[in-house]
Amino acid sequence: MKKFAIAIHGGAESVKPSELDKEKEEKYREGLAAALKAGYEVLEKGGTALDAVEAAVMSMEENPAFNAGRGSSLTQRGEVEFDSAIMDGKTLRAGAVGAIRYVKHPISLAKVILQKCDHALLVGSGAEEFALRQKLELMDPEYFVTPEKDKAWRDKQQKGLKKKHEMVGSMADTVGAVALDMDGNLAAATSTGGLTDKMKGRVGDSPVIGGGTFANNEVCAVSCTGEGEVIMRGVLAHEVYAMLKYGRESLQAAAEKAVHLHDDLLQGDKGLIAMDTEGNAAFAFNTGFMKRGFWQAEGEPFVALWEDEKENPAAPAKKKKKTAKAKK
Ligand code: ASP
Numbered sequence: 001m002k003k004f005a006i007a008i009h010g011g012a013e014s015v016k017p018s019e020l021d022k023e024k025e026e027k028y029r030e031g032l033a034a035a036l037k038a039g040y041e042v043l044e045k046g047g048t049a050l051d052a053v054e055a056a057v058m059s060m061e062e063n064p065a066f067n068a069g070r071g072s073s074l075t076q077r078g079e080v081e082f083d084s085a086i087m088d089g090k091t092l093r094a095g096a097v098g099a100i101r102y103v104k105h106p107i108s109l110a111k112v113i114l115q116k117c118d119h120a121l122l123v124g125s126g127a128e129e130f131a132l133r134q135k136l137e138l139m140d141p142e143y144f145v146t147p148e149k150d151k152a153w154r155d156k157q158q159k160g161l162k163k164k165h166e167m168v169g170s171m172a173d174t175v176g177a178v179a180l181d182m183d184g185n186l187a188a189a190t191s192t193g194g195l196t197d198k199m200k201g202r203v204g205d206s207p208v209i210g211g212g213t214f215a216n217n218e219v220c221a222v223s224c225t226g227e228g229e230v231i232m233r234g235v236l237a238h239e240v241y242a243m244l245k246y247g248r249e250s251l252q253a254a255a256e257k258a259v260h261l262h263d264d265l266l267q268g269d270k271g272l273i274a275m276d277t278e279g280n281a282a283f284a285f286n287t288g289f290m291k292r293g294f295w296q297a298e299g300e301p302f303v304a305l306w307e308d309e310k311e312n313p314a315a316p317a318k319k320k321k322k323t324a325k326a327k328k
């Protein structure tokens with residue numbers, strides 16, 4: 001059986017177990033499982049890593065529990081603006097968008113840019129016009145704004161705009177995926193509504209190639225989450241690649257070192273997922289909480305939220321024991 005695997009994240013956040021209600025936790029786990037399945041099914045049928053990461057991210061963009069597409073965080077003006085990127089480790093082609101609106105699946109726009117555009121990164125109205133010309137699905141702005149995010153924004157307006165980041169609910173939670181397909185190709189994808197209460201026009205790390213998203217068939221694929229300003233200054237996705245290529249670190253060590261790179265100068269929430277050429281996955285975050293999942297060919301799907309959910313996602317698939325019943 002040929003190797004293939006997918007790992008996903010639904011964002012890293014500094015949140016304590018007492019701050020997250022059970023219902024929300026369940027929604028996260030269900031959403032992660034659905035996104036993993038969407039990506040795994042593409043790979044299982046022999047599809048490309050590029051299509052698999054797009055499928056997993058699309059699933060989370062449609063799910064209002066995550067901060068990407070529908071359910072995204074709101075800007076200071078109470079609107080949504082998305083950033084997204086996708087990279088093909090085989091060709092080193094990439095497509096990315098910054099501060100766009102209306103596009104139902106920002107990750108698909110990034111992929112169309114990768115495939116059909118001479119440029120790698122389009123922003124704002126130019127990206128939206130390209131989406132229109134490429135006949136991507138567009139939605140009314142209301143589609144993206146969930147009651148929870150709307151209420152949080154209104155509460156904030158009532159309290160006044162004095163304190164930065166005092167929004168109710170999550171500050172952010174980007175979504176992302178990395179995958180290895182049966183042909184040995186790696187890909188990475190990241191999509192986000194960005195930080196809550198961000199300025200109009202602010203672009204985070206997600207669409208910055210090497211910052212929040214990176215893939216190269218020779219080494220690894222990486223997708224980041226956390227405070228974009230910090231992640232892009234550390235160029236963290238590329239840092240994982242560089243440590244593996246030149247530093248000969250293990251995948252997990254490279255992921256952790258990247259998250260803690262210049263901890264004194266690059267302070268903030270940071271998290272990432274990485275996959276190597278064998279389909280092993282690494283998860284690293286400094287928040288105690290990162291929604292994440294992993295599924296390797298012939299293995300079982302793994303979904304986790306808290307740091308202490310210790311099951312080793314990169315462990316080889318366990319062979320099912322034949323029980324007395326199964327022998328009958
Ligand atoms: N990295 C995202 C951004 O800064 C937000 C997040 O992952 O939480 O836009």
